[in-house]
Amino acid sequence: MTASRIDGKAAGVAVRERVAKGVRAFEQRAGRPPGLATVLVGEDPASAVYVRSKNRATAEAGMASFAHNLPDTTSESELLQLVADLNADKRVDGILVQLPLPSHIDEKKVIATIEPSKDVDGFHAMNAGRLATGLDALVPCTPLGCLYLLKAELGDLSGLDAVVIGRSNIVGKPMAQLLLGENATVTIAHSRTRNLEEVVSRADIVVAAVGRPEMVRGHWIKPGATVIDVGINRLPTDDGKGRLVGDVAFDEAVEFARAITPVPGGVGPMTIAMLMRNTLVAAHRRAGLADPENL
Numbered sequence: 001m002t003a004s005r006i007d008g009k010a011a012g013v014a015v016r017e018r019v020a021k022g023v024r025a026f027e028q029r030a031g032r033p034p035g036l037a038t039v040l041v042g043e044d045p046a047s048a049v050y051v052r053s054k055n056r057a058t059a060e061a062g063m064a065s066f067a068h069n070l071p072d073t074t075s076e077s078e079l080l081q082l083v084a085d086l087n088a089d090k091r092v093d094g095i096l097v098q099l100p101l102p103s104h105i106d107e108k109k110v111i112a113t114i115e116p117s118k119d120v121d122g123f124h125a126m127n128a129g130r131l132a133t134g135l136d137a138l139v140p141c142t143p144l145g146c147l148y149l150l151k152a153e154l155g156d157l158s159g160l161d162a163v164v165i166g167r168s169n170i171v172g173k174p175m176a177q178l179l180l181g182e183n184a185t186v187t188i189a190h191s192r193t194r195n196l197e198e199v200v201s202r203a204d205i206v207v208a209a210v211g212r213p214e215m216v217r218g219h220w221i222k223p224g225a226t227v228i229d230v231g232i233n234r235l236p237t238d239d240g241k242g243r244l245v246g247d248v249a250f251d252e253a254v255e256f257a258r259a260i261t262p263v264p265g266g267v268g269p270m271t272i273a274m275l276m277r278n279t280l281v282a283a284h285r286r287a288g289l290a291d292p293e294n295l
């Protein structure tokens with residue numbers, strides 16, 4: 001069997017087009033566009049690229065974009081003050097503080113300072129707790145994008161065996177919560193899991209989010225399973241440009257899976273699309289409007 005490639009780029013474009021329509025409708029009703037503020041501290045080139053593409057996507061969706069690029073000498077209290085200012089700014093519906101932050105800044109403190117109704121990353125404990133207890137929440141963009149691709153591929157996930165490899169607050173844990181919400185049987189595996197191969201080989205759905213290049217081998221995959229690869233690992237190449245690979249050995253896994261996301265062009269573009277979606281949803285909730293439909 002040769003797996004189909006799940007086209008996250010195309011799915012992301014489709015979501016962003018629906019968001020853009022929703023933005024126009026919101027603006028008619030609220031008299032202002034939804035707004036997203038991004039905060040980048042320091043000069044990490046990869047972070048700068050990601051934040052730029054988020055700002056571009058925001059403008060393309062017709063939303064107001066407020067980009068704050070700060071030097072890596074920014075103190076923690078200066079950053080907390082900026083977040084407080086953005087919390088109070090009525091034009092701002094979403095606040096994204098790009099991670100990782102420089103080591104002299106406590107990420108936990110920064111996340112805890114973001115107003116939960118503007119936390120479009122879904123990282124605040126309020127949103128994590130609301131997701132875990134089945135209340136309306138802002139849900140982290142990457143797992144939300146993964147769930148979107150899974151439902152597009154499989155429809156109903158009820159009763160399926162899902163394995164999430166990785167237990168981060170950003171991907172693994174919220175991914176598991178979302179799958180549980182869809183009535184999948186969920187296993188969370190991690191670096192201490194014994195016999196990972198055997199655990200993976202039982203799964204109808206594999207979500208790999210460990211950050212270790214090509215760690216999941218093709219023969220681990222149950223024939224006909226669906227594989228979502230969250231990893232983005234840059235490997236060195238002779239020409240110095242580097243090559244992106246996921247956490248799954250793609251060329252092997254296509255021989256076993258029913259469908260699989262490539263890297264790049266899989267989960268990454270969906271993350272940005274879901275950030276646009278979350279910003280539109282946050283704008284509606286903050287304006288006292290019902291959630292937009294069909295996103």
Ligand SMILES: Nc1nc(=O)c2c([nH]1)NC[C@@H]1CN(c3ccc(C(=O)N[C@@H](CCC(=O)O)C(=O)O)cc3)C=[N+]21
Pocket residue numbers: 050096097098099100121141232244263264265266267268269270271272
């Ligand atoms: N507060 C915060 N929120 C985030 O959502 C967040 C963050 N910090 N820090 C870094 C990670 C990483 N991230 C990506 C988003 C899009 C792609 C993406 O679009 N990737 C493309 C291109 C990859 C490339 O060429 O580098 C692809 O996979 O096809 C990748 C990675 C969001 N993150």
